[in-house]
Amino acid sequence: MKLNGAKILVQSLKNEGVDHIFGYPGGAVLHIYDALDAQDDIKHILVRHEQGATHAADGYARTSGKPGVVLVTSGPGITNAVTGIATAHMDSIPMVVISGQVPSALIGNDAFQEVDAVGITRSCVKHNFLIKDINQISSTIKKAFHIASTGRPGPVLIDIPKDVTITQIDEPAYVDTIDMRSYQPIVDGNPEQITKAAELILSSKQPIIYAGGGCVIGNADQELREFTRQLSFPITQTLMGLGAYPAKDNLFVGMLGMHGTYEANMAMHDSDCVIAVGARFDDRITANLSKFCPTAKIIHIDIDPSSIGKNVAVDVPIVGEVKSVLKDLIQALKGKKTADISSWWSQINEWRSVDSLAYQTKEGVIKPQSVIEALYEVTEGKAIVTSDVGQHQMWAAQYYHFDEPRRWINSGGLGTMGFGLPAAMGAKLAEPNLDVACVTGEGSIQMMLQELSTMLQYNTPVKIINLNNGYLGMVRQWQEFFYEKRYAMSYMDALPDFVKLAESYGHVGIKVEKEEDLKPALIEAFKQKDRTVFLDIMTDPSENVFPMIPSGAGHNEMLLAGRDEMASTNDEGLNLV
Amino acid sequence: MRHIISVLLENEAGALSRVAGLFSARGFNIESLTVAATNDETLSRMTIVSVGDDGIIEQIVKQLEKLIDVVKVTDLTATEHIERELLLVKVDVNPNTQADIDRQIDQFSAKIVDVSEDTYLIELAGQSKKINDFLDALDASKILEVSRTGVTGVCQRREG
Ligand SMILES: Cc1ncc(C[n+]2csc(CCOP(=O)(O)OP(=O)(O)O)c2C)c(N)n1
Ligand SMILES: [Mg+2]
Numbered sequence: 001m002k003l004n005g006a007k008i009l010v011q012s013l014k015n016e017g018v019d020h021i022f023g024y025p026g027g028a029v030l031h032i033y034d035a036l037d038a039q040d041d042i043k044h045i046l047v048r049h050e051q052g053a054t055h056a057a058d059g060y061a062r063t064s065g066k067p068g069v070v071l072v073t074s075g076p077g078i079t080n081a082v083t084g085i086a087t088a089h090m091d092s093i094p095m096v097v098i099s100g101q102v103p104s105a106l107i108g109n110d111a112f113q114e115v116d117a118v119g120i121t122r123s124c125v126k127h128n129f130l131i132k133d134i135n136q137i138s139s140t141i142k143k144a145f146h147i148a149s150t151g152r153p154g155p156v157l158i159d160i161p162k163d164v165t166i167t168q169i170d171e172p173a174y175v176d177t178i179d180m181r182s183y184q185p186i187v188d189g190n191p192e193q194i195t196k197a198a199e200l201i202l203s204s205k206q207p208i209i210y211a212g213g214g215c216v217i218g219n220a221d222q223e224l225r226e227f228t229r230q231l232s233f234p235i236t237q238t239l240m241g242l243g244a245y246p247a248k249d250n251l252f253v254g255m256l257g258m259h260g261t262y263e264a265n266m267a268m269h270d271s272d273c274v275i276a277v278g279a280r281f282d283d284r285i286t287a288n289l290s291k292f293c294p295t296a297k298i299i300h301i302d303i304d305p306s307s308i309g310k311n312v313a314v315d316v317p318i319v320g321e322v323k324s325v326l327k328d329l330i331q332a333l334k335g336k337k338t339a340d341i342s343s344w345w346s347q348i349n350e351w352r353s354v355d356s357l358a359y360q361t362k363e364g365v366i367k368p369q370s371v372i373e374a375l376y377e378v379t380e381g382k383a384i385v386t387s388d389v390g391q392h393q394m395w396a397a398q399y400y401h402f403d404e405p406r407r408w409i410n411s412g413g414l415g416t417m418g419f420g421l422p423a424a425m426g427a428k429l430a431e432p433n434l435d436v437a438c439v440t441g442e443g444s445i446q447m448m449l450q451e452l453s454t455m456l457q458y459n460t461p462v463k464i465i466n467l468n469n470g471y472l473g474m475v476r477q478w479q480e481f482f483y484e485k486r487y488a489m490s491y492m493d494a495l496p497d498f499v500k501l502a503e504s505y506g507h508v509g510i511k512v513e514k515e516e517d518l519k520p521a522l523i524e525a526f527k528q529k530d531r532t533v534f535l536d537i538m539t540d541p542s543e544n545v546f547p548m549i550p551s552g553a554g555h556n557e558m559l560l561a562g563r564d565e566m567a568s569t570n571d572e573g574l575n576l577v
Numbered sequence: 578m579r580h581i582i583s584v585l586l587e588n589e590a591g592a593l594s595r596v597a598g599l600f601s602a603r604g605f606n607i608e609s610l611t612v613a614a615t616n617d618e619t620l621s622r623m624t625i626v627s628v629g630d631d632g633i634i635e636q637i638v639k640q641l642e643k644l645i646d647v648v649k650v651t652d653l654t655a656t657e658h659i660e661r662e663l664l665l666v667k668v669d670v671n672p673n674t675q676a677d678i679d680r681q682i683d684q685f686s687a688k689i690v691d692v693s694e695d696t697y698l699i700e701l702a703g704q705s706k707k708i709n710d711f712l713d714a715l716d717a718s719k720i721l722e723v724s725r726t727g728v729t730g731v732c733q734r735r736e737g
Contacts, residue, residue: 118591123602127645127646182647305643306639310636
């Protein structure tokens, strides 16, 4: 039977087990839309902006572990998608983006809606393809999914000229194996390196496990738990790792980095052995590199060799999937005795007693931290929480104690405002039976508001927790600390009435202005299982995120709430972001 | 330090721009880059000369290996290797300078590949240093045009 390229494409997506596509039509992809229309296996979600499609596919991927799939048209369709592709790339999220292209004969002629999609996306994808021949469609789709979801995952773009989707060939046979000589990700760690790591672990007196997003992406949460408990070592997690190890467990010393806990950062600073698992020593984590872990030997387990030794010199590198390497390490350590680390634990508990996440309440004002605490209570810590970017993101990370992986969905690497709402929609589609909350700010939410419409159309009920402080709060905080309170362009004037706005999109809106109304409003919102509810919560406009490592400082130079209300930074710090 | 990095990669459209883009995006430096298909026409060999400390070169190698199209990366500088570069240089000749130019050509075993009324086109292959020395030896004011291929190289061991 003869099939056109569009039908072959859709069939290839089915072969990969795709059940949702997030997209937006346009001239270059009309044949593909026609083919999608003729089938029922794949559900297409019509977003309201292509950036929303990429974030929704991303939220779907982070929640389910399966690649998110996006379909956009040429020109503005793909340029609108770039922010979401870069967001997924920075956080190593598996995604396949299909973009239409002008017909082959017109490529390079500045045709209507032509952009060099492969060129524009090159530096923010794991790989990309331009399909020039209909015979390559099925094998390219196969490769794209393979590349996106194996090794260190990431987004893959496939650009398809319109003519390739309408030509016909005999239906290609399905190929279910793939072998690429140029792409063979490493799975298992080198046994010698594992032995070396085990020796170092057993002799360390002030160890700490520093676990990152790789433990979530690499589905290594069970191994991470077993490994940590086997050793009874303190464990800290990055913003991206939260949930891989349960927050309520006593071995967990909190998140580390710029807004991490005092005990996590102090323990990193004084440690003699840092065991980095699926983490990449990002600048939000290390703070000032020259002051980073001055006395530690470093073991680094990562799937990506280029992450090892990039920012920090490593003593024992182990390249491999974190899941596999942790299994081997657990085996290598079985029955072995670690050094006595009880005095290390006493020291850590002393740091803990500082209670660096304590905050002052104020009569008549809703503290943003208390909103997250109430959210945690009302959802019993079981919701999927997506977030946007800013102070609210940090508070969500600090006060919603994630006990399971894939429940905390945020843009850590790129820090993309606008991510939260479409990601919540994607998460709800992946896990319809879980409550989904989107913690956002009045600044961020306005970057992707249009997706409220999509959420009504496809009935994806989520609870929007808008911490409305009337400011681009994170910007305001830096201006208060580092620019002598000159608040240039960080005040959000002329805000919409979010309640009416939610209602106009067919959702429920609730405004919360008093502390005593907070919990009842949250309970009411989550009771409305099948409705999207927009909670516009007026929070303290002057609150800052603490604790904090100011730019240029080391882990042992944290600013604490109450103790160091004003921060200052040196000239070097001012040049950092 | 100067390193010669040899990259075996899929002979695909766009592979060159992936490599070039990687160098510019990450701020790595490229002194020269040569590329052409190998005996296996599905593969290309690219030779890149870059300068950087060990940490930077290690990152360059790892980042190149990470590119999906790249099959193999070798830092030739770390092994026994042969490197060559080809120079084509056009010089002005007149009865006063001809003897001197002929002598330099002789000394460096260069070759005249084209002659016109008042120019020579000279070819010279060798290590970059030899080519630099030859260009230095010519009277700078007589050099009309220089074209160098950049370095290409191979590892001397049987298994590269
Ligand atoms: C797309 C984008 N533009 C700009 C920024 C820089 N930025 C980081 S946080 C922030 C303020 C966010 O304000 P809001 O959403 O109200 O959150 P708040 O910090 O007040 O909780 C800004 C502008 C960004 N991260 N993303
Ligand atoms: Mg705000």
